[in-house]
Amino acid sequence: MTHKQDMLRGVMDAGDNVIVTGPSIYVYEAPVRLWHWVNALCITILAITGYFIGSPLPTMPGEASDSFVMGYIRFAHFSSGQVLAVAFLARILWAFFGNKYSRQIFYLPVWEAAWWKGVKRELRWYLFLEKEPYKYIGHNPLAHAAMFMMFTLFNLGMIITGFALYSEGAGRGSLPDQAFGWVFILFPNSMDVHTIHHLGMWVIVIFAMIHIYAAIREDIMSRQTMISTMISGERQFRDEREG
Amino acid sequence: MGAAVETFYDVIRRQGITRRSFVKFCNLTAASLGLGPVAATEMAHALETKPRIPVIWMHGLECTCCSESFIRSAHPLVKDVVLSMISLDYDDTIMAAAGHQAEAILEETRQKYKGQYILAVEGNPPLNEDGMFCIDGGRPFVEKLKEMAADAMAVIAWGACASWGCVQAAKPNPTQAVPIDKVIKDKPIIKVPGCPPIAEVMTGVVTYVTTFGKLPTLDRQGRPEMFYSQRIHDKCYRRPHFDAGQFVEAWDDESARKGYCLYKMGCKGPTTYNACSTVRWNGGVSFPIQSGHGCIGCSEEGFWDKGSFYDRLTTIRQFGVEATADQIGMAAAGAVVAGVAVHTAATVVKRLTSGSHKSDS
Numbered sequence: 001m002t003h004k005q006d007m008l009r010g011v012m013d014a015g016d017n018v019i020v021t022g023p024s025i026y027v028y029e030a031p032v033r034l035w036h037w038v039n040a041l042c043i044t045i046l047a048i049t050g051y052f053i054g055s056p057l058p059t060m061p062g063e064a065s066d067s068f069v070m071g072y073i074r075f076a077h078f079s080s081g082q083v084l085a086v087a088f089l090a091r092i093l094w095a096f097f098g099n100k101y102s103r104q105i106f107y108l109p110v111w112e113a114a115w116w117k118g119v120k121r122e123l124r125w126y127l128f129l130e131k132e133p134y135k136y137i138g139h140n141p142l143a144h145a146a147m148f149m150m151f152t153l154f155n156l157g158m159i160i161t162g163f164a165l166y167s168e169g170a171g172r173g174s175l176p177d178q179a180f181g182w183v184f185i186l187f188p189n190s191m192d193v194h195t196i197h198h199l200g201m202w203v204i205v206i207f208a209m210i211h212i213y214a215a216i217r218e219d220i221m222s223r224q225t226m227i228s229t230m231i232s233g234e235r236q237f238r239d240e241r242e243g
Numbered sequence: 244m245g246a247a248v249e250t251f252y253d254v255i256r257r258q259g260i261t262r263r264s265f266v267k268f269c270n271l272t273a274a275s276l277g278l279g280p281v282a283a284t285e286m287a288h289a290l291e292t293k294p295r296i297p298v299i300w301m302h303g304l305e306c307t308c309c310s311e312s313f314i315r316s317a318h319p320l321v322k323d324v325v326l327s328m329i330s331l332d333y334d335d336t337i338m339a340a341a342g343h344q345a346e347a348i349l350e351e352t353r354q355k356y357k358g359q360y361i362l363a364v365e366g367n368p369p370l371n372e373d374g375m376f377c378i379d380g381g382r383p384f385v386e387k388l389k390e391m392a393a394d395a396m397a398v399i400a401w402g403a404c405a406s407w408g409c410v411q412a413a414k415p416n417p418t419q420a421v422p423i424d425k426v427i428k429d430k431p432i433i434k435v436p437g438c439p440p441i442a443e444v445m446t447g448v449v450t451y452v453t454t455f456g457k458l459p460t461l462d463r464q465g466r467p468e469m470f471y472s473q474r475i476h477d478k479c480y481r482r483p484h485f486d487a488g489q490f491v492e493a494w495d496d497e498s499a500r501k502g503y504c505l506y507k508m509g510c511k512g513p514t515t516y517n518a519c520s521t522v523r524w525n526g527g528v529s530f531p532i533q534s535g536h537g538c539i540g541c542s543e544e545g546f547w548d549k550g551s552f553y554d555r556l557t558t559i560r561q562f563g564v565e566a567t568a569d570q571i572g573m574a575a576a577g578a579v580v581a582g583v584a585v586h587t588a589a590t591v592v593k594r595l596t597s598g599s600h601k602s603d604s
Contacts, residue, residue, distance in 0.1 A: 069488030188544035202572025
């Protein structure tokens with residue numbers, strides 16, 4: 001087999017033309033992908049139910065015993081929150097066992113000059129000052145920064161404030177109270193914790209908007225796959241040029 | 244001051260109260276504090292043998308609503324607390340002595356009962372201008388407070404003022420009023436917040452401390468757990484309407500008449516720790532939610548600065564603009580949507596004008 005043939009993947013279209021693809025790398029292992037989509041679902045439910053906890057639906061007619069609207073909304077919120085928290089814990093554990101890309105969202109390599117250069121380059125790309133972006137196997141440096149600062153930290157903050165608020169209903173001496181009650185030493189009035197939790201929701205919603213936009217845009221514009229990578233785990237590159 | 248060495252039992256027997264009534268009182272008080280039957284016996288024993296504890300009640304920056312509440316206690320009657328259970332040696336708003344005579348009592352108590360008296364503080368000290376915004380007996384209240392606290396056994400912080408700062412510490416707090424735990428660092432402090440606290444809660448705390456000679460179990464924020472471990476919301480009789488999603492939407496609407504949940508009218512019950520929904524007020528007659536108004540959260544830290552009493556979402560004040568988390572969030576999300584739209588358009592324009600296509604690369 002010639003080198004040329006080696007590059008052909010045997011995919012043919014109707015005109016018998018063999019399609020040449022770039023190299024493919026397995027980036028996101030199954031637990032990471034599963035976590036991503038569980039998270040997406042949980043966050044969607046949490047944001048919607050959370051909004052309705054703060055600003056409830058119009059009042060229900062009939063006897064109080066006939067409906068349980070707030071009860072169900074809060075149940076959905078609490079259960080999704082617990083799934084989100086368990087998933088986050090599992091994700092942290094996976095960072096110890098998974099490949100090196102599974103650890104990316106938990107730290108920023110601020111000590112690496114190359115990373116800062118990458119951030120600058122990516123910013124220039126988004127400001128239309130670069131003709132094309134670099135290729136990255138994991139997150140590009142700018143995405144990496146957004147992921148860590150807007151998602152990882154805020155997700156952790158939402159879990160902490162969320163469980164602290166949950167402990168109020170669970171009661172003094174309960175497990176959530178013992179584990180997260182210290183939040184009320186920092187913020188003695190739980191109204192403040194509600195407000196912080198609420199603002200945190202908006203940060204994550206805004207993160208999700210930027211995240212989805214960037215994923216779609218880069219899927220079209222960059223030199224690599226984005227969306228399908230989070231489904232199959234494979235990242236394909238559209239050219240073999242360096243840089 | 245001889246009265247202070249008498250026991251509670253001596254005093255009430257002298258007042259003609261039978262032993263039977265005394266035992267009944269012990270049982271009732273033990274029950275109201277959530278203690279078991281053994282505690283009633285312990286309580287009776289303590290009241291028979293221990294000398295009455297001297298209490299010094301000081302007033303800083305405050306409105307005297309705590310005293311007003313206290314003197315309306317029904318279980319136990321405040322008369323019993325003040326005249327029998329404790330030896331209230333100093334309380335400048337209700338005592339007979341005045342001027343130098345009153346000041347002399349403070350000095351005497353400090354010397355005679357060093358480390359044995361309870362210091363109850365209503366109100367708080369302002370620190371700005373060396374404490375000149377609250378002068379008591381010719382000198383700043385903060386000095387007197389520190390002095391009396393130095394030799395006290397324990398300190399009771401009455402009300403939102405002493406516990407959290409209350410209205411005089413609300414923004415912008417020109418006198419720099421601070422809760423007493425910012426000034427008294429080396430003594431145990433029992434916070435009994437509320438504006439005012441419930442009368443029975445106040446006398447209950449006093450009864451506990453004088454009976455057992457120790458502090459009640461306090462929560463993380465220094466409040467007695469027996470009265471402050473649950474939210475108004477947890478024991479609210481309108482809670483079923485909350486769970487059902489039945490809310491008052493406007494004052495005097497049909498839902499208000501039916502007594503639905505006041506959550507949307509800004510009720511702070513879900514974030515307020517107090518005993519109002521169980522103990523209630525004025526001898527158990529009613530409490531704010533029962534009379535159709537939401538809880539304003541008066542026993543919570545900084546309750547004056549958490550936005551309107553009538554909005555569920557608190558406003559955040561920044562750069563002179565007041566907005567709720569939702570208004571801020573929606574504005575930011577709107578800006579991001581606009582940014583994404585502009586960026587998309589710019590991307591399309593750039594692509595069309597540069598003529599670059601996938602096939603080129």
